[in-house]
Structure formats: structure tokens, C-alpha cells
Amino acid sequence: MKEGPDISHVAALIGDPARANILTALMDGRALTASELAAEAGVGLSTASSHLAKLTDGGLLVPRKQGRHKYFALANRDVASVLEALMGLAASQGGARVRPGPKDQTLRQARVCYNHLAGSRGVQMYEALRSAGAIIETGDDVSLTPKGESFATGFGVDLARLKTSKAPLCRTCLDWSERRNHLAGSLGRALLSEMETRGWLRRDENSRAILFTPSGKVAFDKTF
Amino acid sequence: MKEGPDISHVAALIGDPARANILTALMDGRALTASELAAEAGVGLSTASSHLAKLTDGGLLVPRKQGRHKYFALANRDVASVLEALMGLAASQGGARVRPGPKDQTLRQARVCYNHLAGSRGVQMYEALRSAGAIIETGDDVSLTPKGESFATGFGVDLARLKTSKAPLCRTCLDWSERRNHLAGSLGRALLSEMETRGWLRRDENSRAILFTPSGKVAFDKTF
DNA sequence: TTGATGCTTCGTTGAAGGTCGAAGTATGAA
DNA sequence: TTCATACTTCGACCTTCAACGAAGCATCAA
16 A cells, blocks of 8 residues: 655645745745745744744754754755656646746746756756766766866866865756756856856845846856 | 745645545556545545545546546646655655565566656666667657667567657656666557566556566566 | 446534744843 | 843644545446
8 A cells, every 4th residue: 555655744744835935935045044934935933933843854944053043945955856846747737827927937037946047048058068068968967077177167166176075066957947957066056156256147135036137148148 | 925836736735645645556657446546545435536526626637437437547747757756755854654565675676657667677678778779868858769769669669659649759757766767758658568468577456566577587687 | 217336515523733922942232 | 131133832723624424416237
């Protein structure tokens, strides 16, 4: 009867609207405080606290105390990909629920996904890197070629530092709007951060949207 | 506030134990009747009927009336992949819940996943086909090479017929036990069905397990 | 028609759990 | 110390919804 692991427990955690809002808010990879998440979810502080405890207990979030603040972030990449998969499913069928407002448009073009670039621009970058031979797909994974290493270094990424961490350098991530791969992993994060430093783009404070500057848009298209 | 589609509704549907059991039971791609699913979920008939209505309404299942029976199947491949993703997450963290019994062992080796071969044998086949140049990965998708076409035809697959359908010939599918790709799509289904016809294997009636015959095991290893 | 099977609908019960406010604990600032 | 901020815990309320049995419809077989 019980084949495979217990799906329903995890699914039930995501199944509450308030908790789903919390998880969605954390999809950009940032860590947020309990108060911020309470506002994001639209519930009281005590309610949020209870939800956060459950999510942490269920292994979906990891807490980190910092002074009198308590920050929460998604536990790992698996959680993020389950959420993206759910979004894809929900978007494709319950599609009537999604009204394509101006914000939605922006989100499809460029957004933050677990600290790396997602949306059509993310896919564009990924494809450019791949066809340029900077990255190469092996099985389900993706890895950086020597050619890609020199590009990244030239772009301003401190590859040596990234390599000291045990986190994977390159990863693929499937986003729900494009349904194609884009680049995740520590390199993906570093590239996004570098682009932000260069002033190509800036993050929207209240959402996952990424806003390219006019000059940034040009530079991005030229590079990728 | 509401970025992206409504996750929580879908997740809540999967979040009930009875419904999760129903969905899991349908993971092999077969269509089952309401009564069978009620037994599978361990609930009464009326309860199951209500659950099935909700799942259908939510777009996770598609019903098909046949005489006085009503068959239910997963609505599409997206639903199956969300379920597999959830299994992967649940297995990796709430792992304590999974006790590796003899049946579990069999499931990890070979099982049916939406009518194609999954588990370590599924991955073995996929890798063999890939390194033999029968299939080639492009981006996130996989496609059949001329070399692969002649292999499939020689194996007994009616490729011409498969191509008339609009369903994709080749697809990748990630399974939760191996965490690697195996072959899905109509070709994946056809290969499994051909192996069953040849007597290499048979399906377990009450689970997703696939049991290889001794001679089938030898033939499989020789081919892949 | 009569009976049997398969599923749906309805009404009721009961338990689970989301919500809030208030009080309690911890950390930092003045 | 004293106050303010950030979060947790507790208790009470209340909505939601899974579960069942009985009755109702539909289909098939004689």
C-alpha cells in the first residue's frame, strides 16, 4: 500500500495558502524575517510563527538567528524545484487564475529564482553560454568548460573563491514560465550579483521581478 | 502579493493522505476504477467518490466512463512529474519514514512510471541508449537519432505509428530513487510494452513493481 | 421487469487545524 | 535599569473538511 515516501505530509505543508505565500516569497533565495513573512502571507505574527515552525519542522525551511531577528530561507534546492514544478502545473491548468498584468509580464521576462536569473532572459543567457561552448551538458547536470572559466573570470567572477565552497558551481533549473533550463548554482548566483553591481539591473523590493536598465539591456544582449 | 500561479490549491489536493494514495496508485499510468482506488486509498466508496471529484475538478485526474465503470488516470505528464518531485523531496528529508523492505528494494530496481520503465534498470537503459548514440540530449529535451530509429525498429517498435500521434516520442523523466534521467515518452512506453510481450518481465498486479524473469534479465543486460 | 453492480449525492458527525489576542521570553538600545 | 523590538507560547474560537451510511441514479444482465 505505502509505496514510496510520504508525499501527503509535504504537500499538506505547501497546501495552506499562508504557507504557500511564505514559500513563494522565499523563492528568490533571500532569507526573510518572521515579521516580513507574516506581512507577505497576510496573517498575524503569532500565526506566522506557528506556520514557520511547521515548515521548519517539515524540513522545508532553515532558520537562522541573528540578534533579535530570525531569518528563514528555503532549506535546499529541492524545495525550490518542487515549488517551481507546482507553479508550472498550476499555471498550465488552473491557468484562468493567472491574470497577466504588467507585473506578470515583467516576471516572465526576468525574475530572481533562488538568487539566480530566471525567466526568458535567464534562458537566453543559458542558451548563449551553451552554444558558445562555455558550459556543457552531461546527463542531467551541466559543467563549466575551460572556455567558460575564462569567460567567467573575465566577467568579474571570483571563480577560485566559488570553487572552495562545496556547493555546486553549475546547476540547471527549470522555470515554470519558459519551461526550459536556465543556469543555477553558485556561478549563476555570482553572475546575477555581478550584473547587479555593474548596474545592468536592479531587484524590485516587493517582488521577485528584475528590472533591467536601458543600458543594461543593451549590454546583456551584446554579451549573451 | 500574488506572484505566479496559485500553488496552494493544487498542493492542498495532494496534501490529503487518501488523495495522495490515489495519485500514487495512478503513477504507473494505468487507469483505475473508482472502487479500486477506494480500496487503494483505504477509504469508503462514497469518500473516494468525493475525493475523485475534487481531483478531477482540480485538473489532476481525467475520468473516462466505460459502461458502468468510471476509470481515472493522471491528467498529464506534468502531474506525474510533480508527484515524482515531491517523492524525491520527501525521500531525501523525511527519509526516516521509508523502511527499505523487500518490496521497496524491487521498486528501486524496476518499476512502472507512467507506463515506462523507471528505477535503476530504467536509468541503465537510458544511459546505454545515450552512449550508443541512439538518443541525444538537446537542452532539456531528448531526441531520437537515425541510429536510434533503426534500433527501435529492429527491436520491434512500430515507429511510424508512434510518429502519427502528437505525443512526444522521447522525453526525459527524473525518478526519485536514482535521481537521474530515464526514458519516457511514447517510445519509452513502447519499449516497455515490447519487453513485456517478449516475456522479459511482468508487472506486479498490486504495485508499481516490475519483475524481470531470469532470462529477461540476461537479455536486458545484453541489449542495454 | 427484476435484480445486481458501480458510482453519486446527501446529511451528520467529529476531529483537525488555522486564526487571533494576550501574556511571556529574549535580545538590543538608551 | 528601563524601555522597545522581535519572536514564541498559550488559550479560545471557529471554520473547514474527511469520513461514513443510507438513499438515489445509472448501467448491464437475465
